[in-house]
Amino acid sequence: MWSLRAWRRQHTLARHPVSSAQWDAVVRQLPILDGLDAAEQQRLRERAVLFLQHKHLSPLPGLELDAHACLLLAVQAELPLLHLAELNWYQGFHEIVLYPDDFVSPQRHRDASGVVHEWDGEHSGEAWLQGPVILAWPGVQASGQWDGYNLVIHELAHKLDMLNGDANGLPPLHNSMHVEDWAKTMQSAFDQLNAELDATPKADTAIDPYAAENPAEFFAVTSEYFFSAPDLLAEAFPAVYAQLTLFYRQDPLARLQQLQARNPTYPTKAKDSPLATNG
Ligand SMILES: [Zn+2]
Incomplete structure (x- = not known):
């Protein structure tokens, strides 16, 4: 059936083509895309183009972004949505502000005894409720x-969490999922991580201890691991990994394991890889 939306989409894609060379350069720089099949890559490529048409990237003075840089950001933004229906998951904000370096902003932390500490801290990213996403460029590059x-x-991931109100670690789940399962799984892993840190504050935890800060950070950090260290997450918190598989409808661990089956030293960078010299 003809639809205005589909026509607009095709029109936008036709007006903003990404060349194979441009695309290959981005893929080479992002090992977390390795193992995506041709159809997934094509979808990601199109959605990255649409993302850049719908969102406004605002680099602050001292930072200039070329087409490659914009695409690098957009592709990573769209990876989590790759197998979700093409709804407007990133609705409610239009702007991504990019700092040339880490920035200072007011921080708040309630410690175990309930005391709230406030200070100005260095940050590499923030997502404001009903507001922009703020990213420090070195963090995007890393x-x-x-x-x-x-x-x-x-x-x-904070923005997905905020789709149904405050950031609380509960994004809008699909109909096939159960809120009780999600809540029980996330809470129990969150409690486990906190118990470990309470017992040994400098514990070498399986995932970034920042996840223990609050349920919203737990969801954001575990989403980060889901796509970039699925093996660590699945080993530490298999039930959390399973819930995120249901939510994102992807299985990055299976993808990583397939890559490792083909090359046992993967993802160790090969000597001839351009990545090895990029720093
Ligand atoms: Zn966060």
């Missing part, structure tokens, strides 16, 4: 490896 760090996915 994202995309299989290392458990992904600033773009972290901040946009």
Whole structure:
């Protein structure tokens, strides 16, 4: 059936083509895309173009973004949505503000005894309720490896969480999912991580201890691991991994394991890889 929306989409894609060379350069820089099949890559490519048409990237003075940089950001933003229906998951905000470096903003933390501490802290990203996403460019550049760090996915996971109100670690779940299962699973893993840190504050936890801050950070950090260190997350919190598989409708662990089956040292960078010299 002819639809205005589909026509607009095609029109936008036709007006903003991404060349194979451009696309390959982005894929090379983002190992977390390895193992996506041709159809997934094509979908990601189109959605990245649409993302850049719908969102306004605002680099602050000191930062200039070329087409490659914009695409690098958009692709990582769209990876979590790759298998979700083409709804407007990133609705309610239009702007992504990009700082040339980490920025200082007021921070708040309630400690175990209930005391709230406030201070100005360095941050590499923020997602404001009904407001922009803010990212420090070095954090975007450091994202995309299989290392458990992904600033773009972290901040946009907060936006998914905020789709149904405050950031509380509960994004709108699909009809096939159960809120009780999600809540029980997330809470129990969150409690487990907090118990470990209460017992040993400097514990070498399986995932970033920042996840223990509150349920919203737990969802953002575990989303980050889901796409960039699924092996670590699935080992530490298998039930959380399973819930995120239901939510994102992807299985990055299976993808990583297939890559490792083909190359046992994956993702160790090969000597001839351009990534090895990129720093
Ligand atoms: Zn966060």
